[in-house]
Amino acid sequence: MNLGFYMPTKVIVGKDCVRENSYVFQIGKKALIVTGKKSAKLSGALDDVKNALEKNNIEYVIFDKVMSNPTVECVYDGAETAMEEEVDFVIAIGGGSPMDSAKAIALLAVSDIERKNLFDGNIGNKALPMIHIPTTAGTGSEVTPYAILTNHEKQTKKSIASPCLFPTYALLDAKYTKNLGLATTVNTAIDSLSHSVEGMMSKRANIMADVIAKEAVKIIASTFDDLISGELTEDDREKLLYASMLGGVVISQTKTTAVHAMGYSLTYFKNIDHGRANGLLLGEFTKYIERNDRDRVKEILSCMNLDSAEEFKNILAKILGDKEKFEKEELELYAEIAQNAGGTLNSMFVPSRDEILQIYVESLM
Ligand code: NAP
Ligand code: FE
Numbered sequence: 001m002n003l004g005f006y007m008p009t010k011v012i013v014g015k016d017c018v019r020e021n022s023y024v025f026q027i028g029k030k031a032l033i034v035t036g037k038k039s040a041k042l043s044g045a046l047d048d049v050k051n052a053l054e055k056n057n058i059e060y061v062i063f064d065k066v067m068s069n070p071t072v073e074c075v076y077d078g079a080e081t082a083m084e085e086e087v088d089f090v091i092a093i094g095g096g097s098p099m100d101s102a103k104a105i106a107l108l109a110v111s112d113i114e115r116k117n118l119f120d121g122n123i124g125n126k127a128l129p130m131i132h133i134p135t136t137a138g139t140g141s142e143v144t145p146y147a148i149l150t151n152h153e154k155q156t157k158k159s160i161a162s163p164c165l166f167p168t169y170a171l172l173d174a175k176y177t178k179n180l181g182l183a184t185t186v187n188t189a190i191d192s193l194s195h196s197v198e199g200m201m202s203k204r205a206n207i208m209a210d211v212i213a214k215e216a217v218k219i220i221a222s223t224f225d226d227l228i229s230g231e232l233t234e235d236d237r238e239k240l241l242y243a244s245m246l247g248g249v250v251i252s253q254t255k256t257t258a259v260h261a262m263g264y265s266l267t268y269f270k271n272i273d274h275g276r277a278n279g280l281l282l283g284e285f286t287k288y289i290e291r292n293d294r295d296r297v298k299e300i301l302s303c304m305n306l307d308s309a310e311e312f313k314n315i316l317a318k319i320l321g322d323k324e325k326f327e328k329e330e331l332e333l334y335a336e337i338a339q340n341a342g343g344t345l346n347s348m349f350v351p352s353r354d355e356i357l358q359i360y361v362e363s364l365m
Contacts, residue, residue, distance in 0.1 A: 005208050006163065007252050009132075009143045013172040013242060018045065018133065022052035024169045027129050028089030030059040032082045032109075034102035036066045040093040043135045043176040049091060061085045063105070066094065069157065069267060069274070070101045071150045072115055079108035082128070092132045092167070095188065096139030096148070096274065099132050103147035103165040106130050119151060119158045130167040135176040137240035138188025138275050140195055140248015142170035150268070156337055157264040166252070172245055174237040182230045184273070186319060189227055189240050191275030193220045194259055194282050195247030200300050201289045202254040203346050209253040214303045216246035221304040227319050258351055259285045261343030262360065265334035270324060279320050283313025284363040285347075292349040323364060331360040 012021055025031070031053060033046070040046040046062075053060050063078045082090065082105055090109075092102030106128040107113070113123055132142035141147075145165040151158040180188075196213035199205060220243045223236045232240075262285075263277035272280070286309040290297040297309055306312050317323075335357040338344055344351065351359065 001207070003206055003208060005206070005253060007143060007166070007249055008163075009166050009170050010168065011143065011170045011172065011245060013245070015173060015175060017171050017173050018048040018052055021171065022055050024131060024171070025052050025056050025058055027131070027168055028058070028087070030061075030085065030087045031089050031091050032078070032085065032087040032105065033060055033062045033091045033093060034066060034078060034105060035062065035064045035093045035098050036068075036095070037064060039095070039135050040064070040098070042179065045093045045133050045135055045176045049093060049133065060091075061087065066098045066101045068097050069150050070097050071152070072118060075101050075104035075108060075149065076115065078105035082109035087128070089129045089131070092130060093135060095134065095136035096141045099134065099139065099141035100147040100149065102130055102132065103127070103141075103167075104149060104160065107160070107162070107165065118160060123160055123162050125162055125164045127162075127164040131169045131171065132167040133171045133176070134241065134244070136180060136184060136188040137174070137177050137237070137244040138191040140192060140244050140246070140251065142167055142172070143245055143248040144252045156268050156341070159342075170245065172241050174234070174241045177237050177241055178234070185232060185240075186227050187273040187275035187279070188244070189220060189223065189275070190279035190282075190316070190319065192240070192244035192247040193217065194275070194278040195251045195256065196220070196243075197282060197286065197300055198257040198259050199247070199250035199254040200296070201286070201348050202257050203348050204254040205348065206253060209250050212246050213250045214299075216243040216250065217300065217303040219243040219246075224315060224319065255346050256343045257285070257347040258338065258344040258356065258359075261341035262334065262338045262356060264341075265337055269330065269334070272324060276320060279316050280323060281359060281363050283309065283316045284359045286312055288351060288355065288359055289349060296348070326364045328361070328365070331357060331364065334360060
């Protein structure tokens with residue numbers, strides 16, 4: 001057996017876990033809190049964090065300029081604030097966008113990396129310590145060593161990756177996700193489902209990641225009916241947040257596949273939410289893997305009590321509703337972009353440009 005597994009983030013899950021574990025904030029003396037515009041406040045997470053910091057006499061400044069699908073400019077801006085304010089740790093509150101931005105900011109605050117070199121793969125191994133508090137249940141970024149940023153030069157989204165980007169702590173309280181709108185709830189749930197399913201279709205899949213992925217897929221599948229009806233219970237919220245973290249642990253080992261690589265164009269060119277973009281492609285990509293390795297796909301589908309990838313595609317279509325419209329020429333450009341992307345090459349069977357185009361066409365036209 002060959003196995004390597006490294007996931008150093010300390011995970012704490014539970015109601016009121018921020019308030020009840022305020023000692024974790026003692027990892028530094030002054031924090032930069034990284035958030036989006038509204039939800040950190042509206043979810044109650046920001047107040048809980050401020051209380052915990054004040055209780056420990058820890059200073060903080062807030063950087064609340066993170067937009068969805070954050071840009072390189074945004075994280076350099078945040079890093080400048082971090083340096084000017086001489087913070088010694090970073091707290092992320094929000095969905096994947098603030099969490100990923102916080103990682104890049106924590107890196108750039110202590111590393112001299114030019115913008116043109118940020119995606120070189122040579123970012124070193126130094127970053128400020130971080131505490132991540134997710135308010136969506138989807139990306140699992142709180143337990144991954146990746147930050148995904150919009151790269152206008154390459155007209156896609158690119159990731160930076162380093163073990164130093166693992167947060168020190170992840171604090172998960174599902175009450176922060178209670179008022180998440182239905183579309184974001186669905187899209188983020190499908191992102192996390194995609195992480196676990198892709199983890200099992202990745203070249204880097206391993207037996208330990210498989211165990212975790214299967215558990216996450218089972219949990220998410222138990223919420224399918226409620227995701228379709230739009231009536232999410234407190235129990236669903238807890239399950240989805242937990243499963244999303246598990247999905248993050250999976251991809252922290254396996255990375256993602258062609259699904260994510262192909263989905264980035266739907267987000268970049270059509271502004272389709274990240275999780276929805278993956279969900280639109282996941283069924284057809286699973287069919288492609290099924291044609292190459294039926295048994296592997298059976299293993300995944302059995303966690304959802306499904307018999308075929310076609311059935312999986314139909315359930316996803318039901319959850320995601322009406323599709324956006326695409327022209328064939330657009331899909332040809334996307335196939336061109338996705339063919340050499342890292343995620344594509346990380347798939348257990350690597351689709352050719354024509355196969356990628358076929359997956360796009362079958363998924364979206
Ligand atoms: P997001 O872009 O972080 O947030 C989407 C929207 O949801 C924002 O408008 C946000 O508002 C709002 N929101 C967040 N929490 C809320 C709450 N509790 N109640 C109401 N609204 C809330 O979305 P996301 O899907 O979580 O993250 C997507 C990003 O993560 C993408 O850039 C993707 O590439 C990346 N990603 C990263 C990894 C990784 O391993 N690092 C994995 C998968 C995806 P505010 O702006 O006001 O906060
Ligand atoms: Fe994702």
